[in-house]
Amino acid sequence: MKLKIGIYWGAACGGCDVAILDTHEKLLEIADMADIYLWPIAMDFKYSDVRAMKDGYLDAVLFSGGVRNSENEEIAKLLRRKAKAMIALGACAQLGGVPGLANMYTREEVLRRVYLESESTTNEKGIMPLESSKEDGFDLELPRLYNTVKTLNQVVDVDYTIPGCPPASLQIYSALGLIADDMLPKKGSVIGAGDRALCDECARKKGEKTITRIYRTHEKLPDAETCFLEQGFICLGPATRSGCGSRCIKSWTPCRGCYGPLDDVSDQGIKMVSALASVMEPKEEKDINALLDTVVDPLRTFHRFSLASSILRRKKA
Amino acid sequence: MKRIAIDPISRLEGHGKITIFLNEEGAVENAYLQIPELRGFEKFVEGLPVEEIPRVVTRICGV
Numbered sequence: 118m119k120l121k122i123g124i125y126w127g128a129a130c131g132g133c134d135v136a137i138l139d140t141h142e143k144l145l146e147i148a149d150m151a152d153i154y155l156w157p158i159a160m161d162f163k164y165s166d167v168r169a170m171k172d173g174y175l176d177a178v179l180f181s182g183g184v185r186n187s188e189n190e191e192i193a194k195l196l197r198r199k200a201k202a203m204i205a206l207g208a209c210a211q212l213g214g215v216p217g218l219a220n221m222y223t224r225e226e227v228l229r230r231v232y233l234e235s236e237s238t239t240n241e242k243g244i245m246p247l248e249s250s251k252e253d254g255f256d257l258e259l260p261r262l263y264n265t266v267k268t269l270n271q272v273v274d275v276d277y278t279i280p281g282c283p284p285a286s287l288q289i290y291s292a293l294g295l296i297a298d299d300m301l302p303k304k305g306s307v308i309g310a311g312d313r314a315l316c317d318e319c320a321r322k323k324g325e326k327t328i329t330r331i332y333r334t335h336e337k338l339p340d341a342e343t344c345f346l347e348q349g350f351i352c353l354g355p356a357t358r359s360g361c362g363s364r365c366i367k368s369w370t371p372c373r374g375c376y377g378p379l380d381d382v383s384d385q386g387i388k389m390v391s392a393l394a395s396v397m398e399p400k401e402e403k404d405i406n407a408l409l410d411t412v413v414d415p416l417r418t419f420h421r422f423s424l425a426s427s428i429l430r431r432k433k434a
Numbered sequence: 435m436k437r438i439a440i441d442p443i444s445r446l447e448g449h450g451k452i453t454i455f456l457n458e459e460g461a462v463e464n465a466y467l468q469i470p471e472l473r474g475f476e477k478f479v480e481g482l483p484v485e486e487i488p489r490v491v492t493r494i495c496g497v
Protein backbone atom coordinates (compact mmCIF):
# COMPACT_ATOMS: atom_id res chain seq x y z
CA MET A 118 0.00 0.00 0.00
CA LYS A 119 1.15 3.51 -0.73
CA LEU A 120 2.48 5.50 2.21
CA LYS A 121 0.77 8.67 3.34
CA ILE A 122 3.30 11.27 4.38
CA GLY A 123 3.44 14.91 5.40
CA ILE A 124 6.47 17.18 5.11
CA TYR A 125 6.64 20.29 7.26
CA TRP A 126 9.06 22.92 8.51
CA GLY A 127 9.35 24.91 11.72
CA ALA A 128 12.22 27.37 12.18
CA ALA A 129 14.01 26.18 9.05
CA CYS A 130 15.59 27.45 5.85
CA GLY A 131 13.96 25.13 3.32
CA GLY A 132 17.27 23.36 2.71
CA CYS A 133 15.91 20.05 4.00
CA ASP A 134 12.99 20.32 1.57
CA VAL A 135 15.38 21.06 -1.25
CA ALA A 136 17.47 18.05 -0.19
CA ILE A 137 14.35 15.93 -0.81
CA LEU A 138 13.95 17.51 -4.25
CA ASP A 139 17.66 16.95 -4.89
CA THR A 140 17.04 13.23 -5.07
CA HIS A 141 16.43 14.18 -8.74
CA GLU A 142 15.02 11.28 -10.77
CA LYS A 143 14.57 9.27 -7.57
CA LEU A 144 11.80 11.74 -6.76
CA LEU A 145 9.67 9.74 -9.18
CA GLU A 146 10.32 6.63 -7.08
CA ILE A 147 9.37 8.59 -3.96
CA ALA A 148 6.15 9.58 -5.72
CA ASP A 149 5.49 5.86 -6.37
CA MET A 150 6.27 5.04 -2.75
CA ALA A 151 4.23 7.76 -1.06
CA ASP A 152 1.38 10.20 -1.45
CA ILE A 153 2.10 13.56 0.12
CA TYR A 154 -0.63 15.23 2.19
CA LEU A 155 1.20 18.36 3.34
CA TRP A 156 4.31 20.06 1.95
CA PRO A 157 4.15 23.87 2.09
CA ILE A 158 7.21 24.48 -0.05
CA ALA A 159 5.83 22.50 -2.97
CA MET A 160 2.11 21.81 -2.54
CA ASP A 161 -1.03 23.73 -1.60
CA PHE A 162 -2.44 21.82 1.39
CA LYS A 163 -3.50 24.02 4.33
CA TYR A 164 -3.51 23.52 8.10
CA SER A 165 -7.28 23.06 7.85
CA ASP A 166 -6.68 19.95 5.68
CA VAL A 167 -4.43 18.50 8.38
CA ARG A 168 -6.90 19.33 11.16
CA ALA A 169 -9.58 17.43 9.23
CA MET A 170 -7.54 14.19 9.17
CA LYS A 171 -8.21 11.35 11.58
CA ASP A 172 -5.51 10.91 14.22
CA GLY A 173 -2.77 8.57 12.97
CA TYR A 174 -3.89 9.10 9.36
CA LEU A 175 -0.37 9.78 8.09
CA ASP A 176 2.22 6.99 8.13
CA ALA A 177 5.04 9.47 8.66
CA VAL A 178 5.74 13.16 9.01
CA LEU A 179 9.15 14.55 8.12
CA PHE A 180 9.55 17.66 10.27
CA SER A 181 12.47 19.97 9.58
CA GLY A 182 13.33 23.09 11.55
CA GLY A 183 13.37 23.84 15.23
CA VAL A 184 10.57 25.12 17.44
CA ARG A 185 10.96 28.88 17.66
CA ASN A 186 7.44 30.16 18.18
CA SER A 187 3.96 29.09 19.27
CA GLU A 188 2.91 28.25 15.71
CA ASN A 189 5.83 25.82 15.26
CA GLU A 190 4.83 24.13 18.51
CA GLU A 191 1.12 24.02 17.70
CA ILE A 192 1.70 22.48 14.26
CA ALA A 193 4.31 20.05 15.64
CA LYS A 194 1.73 18.82 18.16
CA LEU A 195 -0.99 18.65 15.52
CA LEU A 196 1.23 16.63 13.16
CA ARG A 197 2.35 14.38 16.03
CA ARG A 198 -1.30 13.40 16.54
CA LYS A 199 -1.84 12.77 12.85
CA ALA A 200 1.35 10.75 12.28
CA LYS A 201 2.18 7.16 13.11
CA ALA A 202 5.91 8.03 12.91
CA MET A 203 7.26 11.49 13.68
CA ILE A 204 10.64 11.97 12.03
CA ALA A 205 12.98 14.85 12.83
CA LEU A 206 14.56 15.83 9.51
CA GLY A 207 17.85 17.68 9.67
CA ALA A 208 20.00 19.41 12.25
CA CYS A 209 17.48 22.13 13.19
CA ALA A 210 14.76 19.66 14.16
CA GLN A 211 17.25 17.32 15.82
CA LEU A 212 19.51 19.83 17.60
CA GLY A 213 18.14 23.34 17.02
CA GLY A 214 20.66 23.86 14.22
CA VAL A 215 22.13 27.22 13.27
CA PRO A 216 18.92 29.11 14.27
CA GLY A 217 19.42 27.65 17.75
CA LEU A 218 22.35 30.05 18.14
CA ALA A 219 19.70 32.66 18.98
CA ASN A 220 19.73 31.02 22.44
CA MET A 221 22.86 33.09 23.09
CA TYR A 222 20.48 36.03 23.48
CA THR A 223 17.11 36.81 24.98
CA ARG A 224 13.97 37.19 22.90
CA GLU A 225 14.01 40.95 23.55
CA GLU A 226 17.64 41.30 22.38
CA VAL A 227 16.77 39.49 19.15
CA LEU A 228 13.63 41.56 18.53
CA ARG A 229 15.40 44.85 19.26
CA ARG A 230 18.28 44.10 16.91
CA VAL A 231 16.06 42.90 14.06
CA TYR A 232 13.27 45.48 14.21
CA LEU A 233 14.98 48.57 15.61
CA GLU A 234 18.76 48.51 15.46
CA SER A 235 19.95 46.68 12.36
CA GLU A 236 21.77 48.82 9.80
CA SER A 237 19.26 47.97 7.08
CA THR A 238 16.11 48.57 9.15
CA THR A 239 14.00 51.69 8.72
CA ASN A 240 11.28 51.66 11.35
CA GLU A 241 10.64 55.24 12.44
CA LYS A 242 7.50 54.39 14.36
CA GLY A 243 9.27 51.55 16.18
CA ILE A 244 6.64 48.99 15.15
CA MET A 245 7.23 45.59 16.72
CA PRO A 246 5.47 42.28 15.95
CA LEU A 247 2.52 41.76 18.31
CA GLU A 248 0.64 38.58 19.12
CA SER A 249 -2.60 40.45 18.61
CA SER A 250 -3.13 43.85 17.09
CA LYS A 251 -5.81 46.01 15.51
CA GLU A 252 -5.09 47.43 12.05
CA ASP A 253 -7.79 49.88 10.87
CA GLY A 254 -10.26 48.05 13.07
CA PHE A 255 -9.28 44.56 11.87
CA ASP A 256 -8.05 42.04 14.43
CA LEU A 257 -4.79 40.32 13.47
CA GLU A 258 -2.78 37.64 15.24
CA LEU A 259 0.81 36.45 15.07
CA PRO A 260 2.47 33.53 16.87
CA ARG A 261 4.47 34.22 20.01
CA LEU A 262 8.23 34.28 19.47
CA TYR A 263 9.75 32.13 22.21
CA ASN A 264 12.66 33.18 24.35
CA THR A 265 14.26 29.78 23.72
CA VAL A 266 14.67 27.85 20.47
CA LYS A 267 13.71 24.23 21.12
CA THR A 268 14.44 21.01 19.32
CA LEU A 269 11.52 18.97 18.03
CA ASN A 270 11.90 16.30 20.72
CA GLN A 271 11.69 18.97 23.41
CA VAL A 272 8.04 19.53 22.46
CA VAL A 273 6.77 16.25 21.00
CA ASP A 274 7.69 12.58 21.05
CA VAL A 275 10.05 11.91 18.10
CA ASP A 276 10.28 8.40 16.67
CA TYR A 277 13.26 8.73 14.32
CA THR A 278 15.90 11.25 13.31
CA ILE A 279 17.52 11.87 9.93
CA PRO A 280 20.50 14.12 10.71
CA GLY A 281 22.39 16.67 8.63
CA CYS A 282 22.39 20.27 7.52
CA PRO A 283 20.99 19.44 5.13
CA PRO A 284 20.70 15.64 5.19
CA ALA A 285 22.38 14.10 2.15
CA SER A 286 19.65 13.52 -0.43
CA LEU A 287 20.38 9.83 -0.93
CA GLN A 288 20.22 9.35 2.84
CA ILE A 289 16.68 10.78 2.87
CA TYR A 290 15.78 8.51 -0.02
CA SER A 291 17.10 5.44 1.80
CA ALA A 292 15.33 6.45 5.02
CA LEU A 293 12.03 6.72 3.12
CA GLY A 294 12.75 3.23 1.77
CA LEU A 295 12.98 1.94 5.34
CA ILE A 296 9.50 3.32 6.06
CA ALA A 297 8.03 1.95 2.83
CA ASP A 298 9.54 -1.52 3.40
CA ASP A 299 8.51 -1.55 7.06
CA MET A 300 12.15 -1.98 8.02
CA LEU A 301 12.43 0.83 10.58
CA PRO A 302 14.80 0.05 13.47
CA LYS A 303 13.87 0.52 17.09
CA LYS A 304 12.12 3.74 18.04
CA GLY A 305 14.49 6.57 18.83
CA SER A 306 17.08 5.50 16.25
CA VAL A 307 18.96 7.76 13.92
CA ILE A 308 18.31 6.67 10.33
CA GLY A 309 19.92 7.76 7.06
CA ALA A 310 23.39 8.13 8.59
CA GLY A 311 26.37 6.12 9.79
CA ASP A 312 27.00 4.87 13.31
CA ARG A 313 30.66 5.83 13.56
CA ALA A 314 32.48 9.15 13.85
CA LEU A 315 33.12 11.18 10.71
CA CYS A 316 36.89 10.66 11.22
CA ASP A 317 36.36 6.95 10.47
CA GLU A 318 35.17 7.69 6.96
CA CYS A 319 37.31 10.78 6.31
CA ALA A 320 40.01 10.21 3.68
CA ARG A 321 42.55 12.59 5.23
CA LYS A 322 45.68 10.94 6.66
CA LYS A 323 45.68 10.51 10.40
CA GLY A 324 48.83 10.24 12.49
CA GLU A 325 49.78 11.16 16.04
CA LYS A 326 47.96 14.34 16.99
CA THR A 327 49.94 16.72 19.18
CA ILE A 328 48.47 20.15 18.67
CA THR A 329 50.61 23.04 19.86
CA ARG A 330 48.66 25.89 18.26
CA ILE A 331 45.12 26.47 17.02
CA TYR A 332 44.81 28.03 13.57
CA ARG A 333 41.91 29.88 12.00
CA THR A 334 41.33 28.87 8.38
CA HIS A 335 42.80 32.07 6.95
CA GLU A 336 45.97 31.86 9.01
CA LYS A 337 47.71 29.16 7.00
CA LEU A 338 47.05 26.96 4.01
CA PRO A 339 46.22 23.42 5.09
CA ASP A 340 48.13 20.68 3.34
CA ALA A 341 46.08 18.58 0.96
CA GLU A 342 46.26 15.23 2.69
CA THR A 343 46.68 15.51 6.44
CA CYS A 344 43.85 15.59 8.98
CA PHE A 345 42.76 19.19 9.66
CA LEU A 346 42.83 18.73 13.40
CA GLU A 347 46.40 17.47 13.29
CA GLN A 348 47.33 20.70 11.49
CA GLY A 349 45.72 22.77 14.24
CA PHE A 350 42.41 23.60 12.52
CA ILE A 351 39.34 22.87 14.64
CA CYS A 352 37.46 20.05 12.95
CA LEU A 353 34.42 18.48 14.62
CA GLY A 354 34.93 15.11 12.93
CA PRO A 355 35.75 13.21 16.16
CA ALA A 356 32.45 14.32 17.75
CA THR A 357 30.24 14.05 14.67
CA ARG A 358 28.26 11.16 13.21
CA SER A 359 29.33 9.94 9.80
CA GLY A 360 26.96 9.84 6.84
CA CYS A 361 27.43 13.20 5.14
CA GLY A 362 29.94 11.86 2.66
CA SER A 363 32.65 14.19 4.07
CA ARG A 364 31.30 16.95 1.87
CA CYS A 365 32.97 19.80 3.81
CA ILE A 366 36.26 17.95 4.19
CA LYS A 367 36.32 17.28 0.45
CA SER A 368 35.85 21.03 -0.07
CA TRP A 369 38.93 21.75 2.08
CA THR A 370 36.76 22.89 4.97
CA PRO A 371 36.91 21.45 8.48
CA CYS A 372 33.68 19.90 9.82
CA ARG A 373 31.33 21.94 12.01
CA GLY A 374 29.26 18.99 13.14
CA CYS A 375 25.95 19.19 11.28
CA TYR A 376 25.38 15.41 11.48
CA GLY A 377 25.16 15.71 15.24
CA PRO A 378 26.51 13.50 18.02
CA LEU A 379 26.94 9.75 18.01
CA ASP A 380 24.56 7.52 19.96
CA ASP A 381 24.80 7.94 23.72
CA VAL A 382 26.50 11.34 23.51
CA SER A 383 24.22 13.95 24.99
CA ASP A 384 26.33 17.03 24.24
CA GLN A 385 28.24 17.13 20.97
CA GLY A 386 30.09 20.38 21.72
CA ILE A 387 31.42 19.21 25.04
CA LYS A 388 32.40 15.89 23.48
CA MET A 389 34.45 17.87 20.97
CA VAL A 390 36.15 19.95 23.66
CA SER A 391 37.17 16.77 25.41
CA ALA A 392 38.39 15.22 22.12
CA LEU A 393 40.41 18.36 21.43
CA ALA A 394 41.96 18.44 24.88
CA SER A 395 43.10 14.85 24.43
CA VAL A 396 45.03 15.57 21.22
CA MET A 397 46.92 18.61 22.45
CA GLU A 398 50.60 18.51 23.16
CA PRO A 399 50.28 20.15 26.58
CA LYS A 400 49.21 17.66 29.23
CA GLU A 401 48.94 19.90 32.29
CA GLU A 402 45.45 21.26 32.92
CA LYS A 403 46.57 24.88 32.99
CA ASP A 404 48.48 24.55 29.69
CA ILE A 405 45.53 22.77 28.08
CA ASN A 406 43.25 25.57 29.23
CA ALA A 407 45.65 28.20 27.90
CA LEU A 408 45.61 26.56 24.46
CA LEU A 409 41.82 26.10 24.55
CA ASP A 410 41.52 29.81 25.37
CA THR A 411 43.01 30.61 21.97
CA VAL A 412 39.94 29.15 20.20
CA VAL A 413 38.02 32.15 18.89
CA ASP A 414 34.29 31.99 19.53
CA PRO A 415 34.23 28.54 21.15
CA LEU A 416 30.46 28.44 21.71
CA ARG A 417 29.56 28.94 18.05
CA THR A 418 32.41 26.62 16.99
CA PHE A 419 31.74 23.62 19.23
CA HIS A 420 27.95 24.05 19.36
CA ARG A 421 27.43 25.42 15.85
CA PHE A 422 24.42 23.18 15.25
CA SER A 423 23.64 21.84 18.69
CA LEU A 424 23.32 24.69 21.19
CA ALA A 425 19.55 24.24 21.70
CA SER A 426 20.04 20.54 22.49
CA SER A 427 23.13 20.96 24.67
CA ILE A 428 23.32 21.05 28.43
CA LEU A 429 24.11 24.77 28.09
CA ARG A 430 20.87 25.24 26.13
CA ARG A 431 20.66 29.04 26.37
CA LYS A 432 21.93 32.25 27.91
CA LYS A 433 20.70 32.67 31.45
CA ALA A 434 17.64 34.88 31.50
CA MET B 435 -17.62 40.47 9.05
CA LYS B 436 -16.44 37.22 7.51
CA ARG B 437 -12.83 36.24 7.65
CA ILE B 438 -10.91 33.90 5.32
CA ALA B 439 -7.45 32.64 6.22
CA ILE B 440 -5.04 31.22 3.67
CA ASP B 441 -2.70 29.47 6.07
CA PRO B 442 -0.03 28.62 5.28
CA ILE B 443 0.68 30.26 1.96
CA SER B 444 2.53 27.69 -0.10
CA ARG B 445 5.09 27.04 -2.85
CA LEU B 446 7.62 29.48 -1.47
CA GLU B 447 10.45 29.45 1.05
CA GLY B 448 9.31 30.62 4.44
CA HIS B 449 6.15 31.01 6.43
CA GLY B 450 3.29 33.31 5.63
CA LYS B 451 -0.45 33.64 5.97
CA ILE B 452 -3.04 35.82 4.27
CA THR B 453 -6.09 37.02 6.15
CA ILE B 454 -8.96 38.40 4.08
CA PHE B 455 -11.90 40.30 5.61
CA LEU B 456 -15.24 40.28 3.75
CA ASN B 457 -18.07 42.75 4.40
CA GLU B 458 -21.81 41.97 4.64
CA GLU B 459 -22.11 41.89 0.83
CA GLY B 460 -19.26 39.42 0.58
CA ALA B 461 -16.87 41.94 -0.96
CA VAL B 462 -13.28 42.23 0.22
CA GLU B 463 -12.93 44.97 2.84
CA ASN B 464 -9.26 44.40 3.48
CA ALA B 465 -6.53 41.77 3.19
CA TYR B 466 -3.30 41.31 5.12
CA LEU B 467 -0.16 39.33 4.37
CA GLN B 468 1.55 38.34 7.59
CA ILE B 469 4.95 36.76 8.10
CA PRO B 470 4.73 34.75 11.31
CA GLU B 471 8.36 33.65 11.48
CA LEU B 472 11.60 35.13 12.76
CA ARG B 473 14.89 33.39 13.52
CA GLY B 474 17.14 36.33 14.34
CA PHE B 475 20.26 35.87 12.19
CA GLU B 476 20.79 39.65 12.44
CA LYS B 477 21.54 39.12 16.12
CA PHE B 478 23.38 35.84 16.35
CA VAL B 479 25.91 36.52 13.58
CA GLU B 480 27.20 39.54 15.53
CA GLY B 481 30.83 38.95 16.44
CA LEU B 482 31.03 35.68 14.49
CA PRO B 483 34.55 35.11 13.07
CA VAL B 484 34.45 36.39 9.51
CA GLU B 485 35.70 33.14 7.98
CA GLU B 486 32.70 31.34 9.49
CA ILE B 487 30.08 33.75 8.10
CA PRO B 488 29.63 32.04 4.69
CA ARG B 489 28.48 28.75 6.15
CA VAL B 490 26.25 30.31 8.75
CA VAL B 491 24.34 32.77 6.57
CA THR B 492 23.76 30.08 3.94
CA ARG B 493 21.25 28.74 6.49
CA ILE B 494 19.08 31.85 6.05
CA CYS B 495 17.55 30.28 2.94
CA GLY B 496 18.36 26.87 1.55
CA VAL B 497 16.22 27.12 -1.56
Ligand code: SF4
Pocket residue numbers: 315316317319320321323343344345346347352353354355366371372
Ligand atom coordinates in the same frame (compact mmCIF):
# COMPACT_ATOMS: atom_id res chain seq x y z
S1 SF4 C 1 39.37 15.57 12.51
FE1 SF4 C 1 38.41 16.20 10.57
S2 SF4 C 1 40.05 16.10 9.04
FE2 SF4 C 1 40.72 14.93 10.83
S3 SF4 C 1 40.13 12.81 10.39
FE3 SF4 C 1 38.47 13.73 11.58
S4 SF4 C 1 37.02 14.51 10.04
FE4 SF4 C 1 38.99 14.11 8.97
Ligand code: SF4
Pocket residue numbers: 281282315357361362363364365366371372373374375376377
Ligand atom coordinates in the same frame (compact mmCIF):
# COMPACT_ATOMS: atom_id res chain seq x y z
S1 SF4 D 1 31.59 17.64 7.22
FE1 SF4 D 1 30.46 18.09 9.14
S2 SF4 D 1 29.46 20.12 8.79
FE2 SF4 D 1 30.08 19.27 6.76
S3 SF4 D 1 28.29 18.17 5.96
FE3 SF4 D 1 29.58 16.64 7.07
S4 SF4 D 1 28.75 16.63 9.22
FE4 SF4 D 1 28.00 18.52 8.20
